Amino acid sequence: MIPFVFIAFIVLTVISACVVLWSNNVLYAAFSLLLTFFGIAALYVLVGADFIAITQLLVYVGGILVLLLFGVMLTNQNGNKENGKNDIIGTNTNRLIGFAVAFGLFALLFFTFAKANFVNIQSNLFESIETFSTTQNIGVLLMTDFVLPFEVSGVLLMATLIGAAYLSSKTKV
């Protein structure tokens, strides 16, 4: 049963990711990105990461995707008629090189992973998994071991806040 669910979600994710890749309409791309995020959230659940799955839904679907949709709507005012692909940046990207690099990388990764020996990784799998409650563990760790990055990401958010507000504010000319 579970392998089928797993495969179903993988297929959903890959197909919707490919739609993002090939869609000519930015809005469709954004909506299929929604499906990708959902599919990945489901995979998180399958792999036993409940907290991350919920965060994925809240942050990616609820935050990032909504922001992206705002971006699409703010930059799409002229409609797609005169400007079919809604170009914001330049024309010439060398498609062939792009595909070659990506497929080359994928082939390389695939063959190296095929050689990888995962037995070793899985060997210590079930030692502590019975007590593996992710939310509590993550919460405790965030406040103990990882308290510095947790605090310092405040600086990041502060810089982002100032920067985004500054860049998107209207200049008075």
Add this chain to the structure above:
Amino acid sequence: MQQIPDVIREIPLNYYVWFSAALFCIGIIGVLTRRNAIIIFMSVELMLNSVNLLLVAFSSYKADPAGQIFVFFIMAVAAAEVAVGLAIIVMIYRNIQTIDVGLLNKLKW
């Protein structure tokens, strides 16, 4: 909690690694071949998602929560990046609406 080990036992870790690699490469294709800034940006999000999935998979199979903590930070940073990125895109759109779309085609990748 009892079901989780069963799930993990039924699906080998390899599948997650391969799937993440595939998603990562889809993201790379998107970044390298698409021309629309927002779509390039979505492709970057796909790449980050594949990284997240890989980290979560490793973290679960190793029963080590540090990987999931990293994912948590990646998500926070991704949200911050989106905000800045959209601010930049909106700023550019304001300018070329009033000037000329052709002006930005100077970009030499």
Add this chain to the structure above:
Amino acid sequence: MNAIIALSLFGISNLFLGFLNNRKILLPATLVFILIALGLNFADWNHEYYWFNNMLKTNNLSVNFVTIILLSTFLVVAISRSFGDDDEHSHPAEYYAILLFSAVGAIMMVTFENLIMLFVGLEILSVSMYVLTGSDKRSLRSNEAALKYFLMGSFATGILLFGVALVYGATSSFDIHGIAQGVAKAKEQMGGAYGPLLYSGVILIMVGLLFKISAAPFHFWTPDVYDGAPSIFTAFMSTVVKTAGVAATYRILSISFPSVYGLWGNPLVYIVCATLIIGNITAVYQQSFKRMLAYSSISHAGYLLITVLAKRPETNSSLLFYSLAYAIATITAFAVLMVVSEAQAKNGKADESFEALNGLANNNPLLAFSLTISMLSLAGIPLTAGFFGKFFVFSDAFSNPSSLFKWILVIAILMSTVGIYYYFKPIIAAYMKKGEVAKIELSPLYKFILILTTTLTILLGLAPDLVKNIF
């Protein structure tokens, strides 16, 4: 570590200072803030300490790097001239605050002990730089540069993170010493069969970091971004960001992956050679001084990577000395470029070509002299700091027994001679070419900074041991 806390707080207080109507107070306040952080930084001198459960580690090496970073930040802020007091479009409080925040990120990149800190620090630095690159909102070039930097930067982050994830899969640790142990264990247990995850991970981490320091096959975004960004932030990018990036690369490669040297060393050899060749040869053909400096920063990334590659005990001090010499000279060059290009502006657009410098020496001897010294230092002419920087780097490469380094050395020396050609172009323009540059009024602080950096460059060129012994 104290510097991180202090700078974060100062960044916020800078924002509050922005509410005051008096903009004049911002520049001195920011300078004082940076000096305080610099002082606090020395509290960590001479004792190694792990902060917050092995998140950061301070030792003399990191203190030195932080000093270079804060010194560069100080110089860049000092030549910012309050971003034009009269320009109501500029928001100095925001700029200074973001600069201080990005210094926090840079410090985290040179002191990190855990990859999470590397990632968060890198992102603080990058996100701040995206914003600052686009800060000239009315200029299309600046907008374009910001978009390009942003897309390429987040792409590089994605690659870096995939590498981190793979290394985590292979070694189950994010701690750089933990990774080193994991690598050693993986090597002995599986006799190399374990490696695939690790190998791809190391390569991807390296590629991600090389993107950020713009080494050769991954440099293509650099000229456009450096060219399009406002000059003051280009100066910041080509000094602080580069120093922090090289330091982070060095830290992770030398601490976590020394036992798999062949894996990252061999590709890095080609990357270094490509960086040197592309950076220097392309710089020859540039018509714009600013763009030439962008290519020059690519080629200097190549020289810095040589010493990362050489893996000698002296590497620490060579790296520090080279970064310091390079940072000081680059900031001087940008300081001259900024005032001259503004004085020579045509139709309200700053002229950044070599022609703008024609005849600079006639009315502005100080500017021309500083420019000359900084160019000589970047070219590596004796009696300047840059000469000893190159000398230390080359002797590191020379003392490495591997025959590969002889070839790198040959290429590096050839390319330095190419460098001499294009670094002399602005000097010739300033002294020999006919042209008219009106006398440029400089503020006392600006003059002081020019004299200070020029003196430092000459001083380090005459007596490198003054600093070299500390490092």
